[in-house]
Amino acid sequence: MKPVFILVRPQMGENIGSAARAMLNFGIDNLRIVNPRDGWPNPKAKALASGAGSVLDSALIFDSVQEACQDMHYVFASSARERKLDKKEISLGEAISECKNLLDEGLKLGFLFGPEQSGLSNEDIAFADKIVFLNTSNVCTSINLSQCVMLFAYEWFQGTNSESSLSRTKNVYSSASKEEIDQLMKRLILNLDIKGYFWPQDKEKSLKLYLHNLFSKLPLNSSDIRFLHGLIRALSEERKK
Amino acid sequence: MKPVFILVRPQMGENIGSAARAMLNFGIDNLRIVNPRDGWPNPKAKALASGAGSVLDSALIFDSVQEACQDMHYVFASSARERKLDKKEISLGEAISECKNLLDEGLKLGFLFGPEQSGLSNEDIAFADKIVFLNTSNVCTSINLSQCVMLFAYEWFQGTNSESSLSRTKNVYSSASKEEIDQLMKRLILNLDIKGYFWPQDKEKSLKLYLHNLFSKLPLNSSDIRFLHGLIRALSEERKK
Numbered sequence: 001m002k003p004v005f006i007l008v009r010p011q012m013g014e015n016i017g018s019a020a021r022a023m024l025n026f027g028i029d030n031l032r033i034v035n036p037r038d039g040w041p042n043p044k045a046k047a048l049a050s051g052a053g054s055v056l057d058s059a060l061i062f063d064s065v066q067e068a069c070q071d072m073h074y075v076f077a078s079s080a081r082e083r084k085l086d087k088k089e090i091s092l093g094e095a096i097s098e099c100k101n102l103l104d105e106g107l108k109l110g111f112l113f114g115p116e117q118s119g120l121s122n123e124d125i126a127f128a129d130k131i132v133f134l135n136t137s138n139v140c141t142s143i144n145l146s147q148c149v150m151l152f153a154y155e156w157f158q159g160t161n162s163e164s165s166l167s168r169t170k171n172v173y174s175s176a177s178k179e180e181i182d183q184l185m186k187r188l189i190l191n192l193d194i195k196g197y198f199w200p201q202d203k204e205k206s207l208k209l210y211l212h213n214l215f216s217k218l219p220l221n222s223s224d225i226r227f228l229h230g231l232i233r234a235l236s237e238e239r240k241k
Numbered sequence: 242m243k244p245v246f247i248l249v250r251p252q253m254g255e256n257i258g259s260a261a262r263a264m265l266n267f268g269i270d271n272l273r274i275v276n277p278r279d280g281w282p283n284p285k286a287k288a289l290a291s292g293a294g295s296v297l298d299s300a301l302i303f304d305s306v307q308e309a310c311q312d313m314h315y316v317f318a319s320s321a322r323e324r325k326l327d328k329k330e331i332s333l334g335e336a337i338s339e340c341k342n343l344l345d346e347g348l349k350l351g352f353l354f355g356p357e358q359s360g361l362s363n364e365d366i367a368f369a370d371k372i373v374f375l376n377t378s379n380v381c382t383s384i385n386l387s388q389c390v391m392l393f394a395y396e397w398f399q400g401t402n403s404e405s406s407l408s409r410t411k412n413v414y415s416s417a418s419k420e421e422i423d424q425l426m427k428r429l430i431l432n433l434d435i436k437g438y439f440w441p442q443d444k445e446k447s448l449k450l451y452l453h454n455l456f457s458k459l460p461l462n463s464s465d466i467r468f469l470h471g472l473i474r475a476l477s478e479e480r481k482k
Binding site: 021050052086137143191210218219232237238 | 267292
């Protein structure tokens with residue numbers, strides 16, 4: 001089992017190609033791309049991929065981060081800048097340790113990488129469980145996309161090819177997939193909407209973002225999801241008079 | 242004191258620029274270039290350097306590896322392939338440890354990086370004290386020049402900034418107190434009770450236990466508690482008919 005690397009709205013084909021090569025240098029071949037700016041396939045990506053054309057050929061293309069993360073159990077978002085989000089920020093080293101444990105449990109996990117100019121948006125990051133930051137020198141903090149991908153792949157390779165055994169916590173129930181959480185959130189939003197919760201309208205976006213961030217940080221399993229469905233159903237019911 | 246990075250006969254300006262940026266990402270700004278194929282300065286290098294133009298501006302250009310290494314006390318040669326040379330080969334991690342010790346002793350040291358197509362020649366390597374090899378996946382062993390520079394700079398930075406590799410566990414809001422969680426749960430239970438959730442009665446105990454366990458494992462902060470109070474209030478409301 002290996003992590004899936006997800007490039008979100010990458011702009012330059014060259015960077016996509018270089019990223020694919022960097023991934024394969026360290027044995028990662030699961031690439032997903034959300035809305036590549038210049039369409040797909042991209043001949044510039046192919047040119048820069050060097051020996052890693054196969055990674056591009058098997059890349060999956062998605063229209064949204066949500067769809068790209070749908071079947072993931074756990075998502076890490078890479079970020080170079082500090083975010084004022086209430087989401088745990090961990091170092092790359094810590095992320096790799098967690099990543100190994102999660103993969104050992106049979107979970108599917110992804111790393112999100114943002115576009116060249118802006119990085120991931122807060123809306124993108126809402127789909128992630130944790131933020132991974134890279135410590136750089138203060139003199140030059142902006143890391144090229146493919147270089148960033150390289151470091152993640154490199155650290156993953158180093159981490160998984162060392163003998164060090166880490167302690168891990170087993171869950172009785174398997175973690176909920178993004179899809180399960182998504183369906184739960186949809187139900188909640190629907191019910192809240194009926195009750196007029198998202199009013200006035202200018203609050204709707206921030207409320208939904210909060211909800212999203214909240215759900216993505218909660219360590220819910222499939223049993224919890226069923227339980228919460230029951231709660232929402234019960235709470236939302238009209239009382240018989 | 243920092244190591245000096247020496248690019249030997251680099252071919253593409255783009256790679257020189259990307260290498261400069263990668264160096265500065267991790268605080269290294271001493272660049273030397275031996276016989277760049279397309280002359281110097283190189284506008285393509287400048288374009289790819291992004292915020293690291295200063296590294297290019299202050300780069301020193303040499304006609305031979307020998308001259309570029311003249312004032313060095315110790316030189317490491319990077320290599321992706323195995324060499325049949327009677328020279329010690331060490332891992333990147335080992336090189337960085339040695340590098341730190343040597344710099345602490347006040348010695349001047351350099352890392353040699355070879356041209357894109359062929360890597361360093363055996364003649365180039367003759368100027369080095371040790372060979373540093375990078376462990377890659379066997380599927381794709383050829384690392385892009387600037388990516389290779391990136392990994393060296395990254396490892397150097399990690400090795401010398403160990404305190405900065407600590408986690409930045411930043412909580413914008415403080416964790417909710419047990420009392421806050423308790424009050425939230427009480428409200429939820431009250432509202433669920435009104436809706437007849439705890440019926441039939443023999444289920445009440447196990448449902449409340451589940452609820453309790455669920456809340457005690459969720460990493461909620463005070464802001465989340467307020468948010469969830471709002472959700473429960475909204476969901477529980479009777480619709481105006």
